Amino acid sequence: MCDSCGCHIADDEKNTRIVDVHESLLAANTKQANENKHHFESMGAVAINLISSPGSGKTTLLEHTIQRLRNEFKIAVIEGDIETERDADRIRKQGAPAVQITTGGACHLDARLVHKGLHQLQHESEMEKFDIIFIENVGNLVCPATFDLGEHERIVLISVPEGSDKPAKYPKAFTSSQGFLITKVDLLPYFDFSLEEAESEALKLNPKLKILELSSTTEKGFEDWLDYLRQLVEK
């Protein structure tokens, strides 16, 4: 458009070009995610991306899961956090290889970071094959939902103290996941948390969602969770 009067006549003189692009800006991440998926499969592993708010019990769930399954499966964990090695240390104490990715401020893991983590895992553990690789995402119920990491299964966690309104408030985490764990159910008597509300809101967003209720510390509901993992490994 002509700068002085806004007419369109000057267009030709200025040699305006309209270029149709139609490219996804998330495509670079998606491409890397597809490569990650092949990488996981070449290691014989099913990859599970855990997403939730900070403090909903992802690491505690993994500690107890590793304790229960360590004689059955080879498990490794890629830990995402903004800072510190603490979560990876907790996993290593359970005898499973873990690598810590510190994002240095970023609010989510992306496919490129997970790719680096995978190489680090193979290098440090000197193991080539695994049955399950968990990716514990940065504690955040918003941003991780946008980024495919190449996982086979995405599981979202909500703990009882967070409240049963979370599925309705953070829909993308639920529409993009295949599994939904309600954690810390041993605290139900002390909180105003409606299982019915959380589950019906989540199913409204995603009717195919697999929902489990559990407590990692008392291991209530844990058998169903372990069976869910066994089914994923068999797939």
Place this chain on the structure above:
Amino acid sequence: MHEFSLAQGLFNQLLQLADTHQAEKIVIVRVEIGRLSGIVVDSFSFGFEILARENELTRTAILDITVIEPDYSCLDCRTVYTPTKGDEGHCPQCGSAGYALTGGDDLILTQVEME
């Protein structure tokens, strides 16, 4: 918070396109953001503005964003619909509350106008 890195990705792509087409100035950048993409439109625009200001090529560029709504498809009668405000999640055909969402979850650079 990831909007800024996505804006950076867009910006890099614009520089490449300008180079390929030997343009001196980016005039309009048209982008589609899905409502379910998890990308905040205002934050994305803000990131773009900051980056655009840094470069002669993009200093006066206009970012034109279209928000794309997902399609709702009724799980009972299979009608595909766009819900009216205030009545989200009820099929206008059969009234069922069960639906599946498709689309509306991407960030797409559709078109660039340059000189």
